[in-house]
Amino acid sequence: MLDLLLSPLFVLRTWLLLPALAPAPAAAPRPVVMSAPDPKPELLAWSATRRLTWADFKARPMTGDPLHALTTANIGAQIGCQDYVFSAKVQATFTPTESWVKAPHTASEALLHHEQIHFDLTEVHARLLRQKLTTLKFNCDQLQPAFNNVMKVAISNWQREQQRYDGETNHGLNLVKQKAWDDQIQQRLTTLQAYAAPEPTAATATSTGQ
Template sequence: MLTLVYIYHRATMLILIQIISLLFYSAVSISEDSDQFAWSAERKLTWDDFKGKPTKTNPAAALTFTDIHISASYTNGKINVEVKNFFDKKLSWTKNKTSASLLKHEQVHFDITEVHTRILRKKLSAIASEKSLQNGSFNKESSKLLKEWHEFQEKYDKETDHGLIAAKQKEWEDKVALLLKEE
């Protein structure tokens, strides 16, 4: 009976992990040559990374499309969680390829995504190590943290007026740089 319960519990966890992987992770191999690349402290954005077409109805000067990929696997009785931050070249665009301040503003968007990627990685790894996936805490925490990431991005744009308020932009650059060091 104990073996049956263990097998059922393990099978339930495997199914949950497969569902989570399907919902949150693209199994496509992502390399520097592709349309996406992972965040790196050594690699800063350049205007050449912005390959998308601006929409005429969007008043923004640029749009940075970043994404957090979450995957989970189950090996030798252990749940492994992988969380990565990617920049999408085809979905990111700019109307102004000469503004250094605008590029810096867009870099901070990518950096904010990295901060939240690290938070997600830490919290989801803790949940996985507790093997508490069966009660939905993994999905709940993922949803909550992804919502916080989007709200943080919106707050950044609002407080800096999309990078137009230089003093606020500098405050946010310093704030995000500090968060990157802490996480």
């Protein structure tokens, strides 16, 4: 089962050259209240060589949930314009602290494989988004609304196919359907290899959320 992490869907970063503004009048000093920032979740970047293990599922299982495992994955995008030239970085990630498995010491390899394919399917849609972005030209003065529309379509397609995967495989219990999905996901990853992100290094494979 997959939990589609949709908040935030992406981080929007823009670098636009703006005219210098006159400094605002100095305001009266106000007391500063210090508060600890919310900790950012640990994220695992998708990797063709570093596969998920049950040790990556660190959250506490939801009481009463009939599912045996839950994968929380996300498609994140950092976009920007520098000197009015658009750039984007799209990444498929897994969130260990929001993913869980019941009784990991008895969880099966078949179930872990089913969860891995959820993550692989997320990478397929990340590559489709990277491919789409290479065909578009954005007006940097109106970057956010234009990119929001592209992202909404990409996320909707991703959600719909993740739900279809769980439905057709019965959460991995239908072995014939599971094998069919395994094969077609691998084929699509191969077809979209030109749009793969660089393989994460040991230093970048694990990061914190934006």
